[in-house]
Amino acid sequence: AGAAHDLFIVQLAAKALDQIVDEPQWQLFLSRQIGDDGAHSAATQERIRELSGQDPTEDVKKQVRWHWEYL
Numbered sequence: 001a002g003a004a005h006d007l008f009i010v011q012l013a014a015k016a017l018d019q020i021v022d023e024p025q026w027q028l029f030l031s032r033q034i035g036d037d038g039a040h041s042a043a044t045q046e047r048i049r050e051l052s053g054q055d056p057t058e059d060v061k062k063q064v065r066w067h068w069e070y071l
Contacts, residue, residue, distance in 0.1 A: 003048070003056065004063030006041035010034050011064065012071075 017030040041060075048056040 001063060003041045003044035004060045004067065006037040006044065007060060008064050008067040009037040010041065011068075013037070 013030045013033045017027060017034070020026050020030070045056050045060060048054070
């Protein structure tokens with residue numbers, strides 16, 4: 001769930017970043033957020049692989065889709 005939540009934030013921030021024109025402070029803020037949450041999501045998924053021996057990618061995708069549908 002944590003990996004999906006972080007990945008959802010990455011996707012949401014990327015969409016927002018794409019819409020912001022000529023707002024450097026917001027662009028920098030969102031780019032930092034993308035990097036931070038992207039790293040968290042990747043680390044969580046890697047830890048799941050290490051502990052369980054299974055790839056969580058499909059479950060993460062399903063949970064991210066749920067976040068988008070909820071939004």
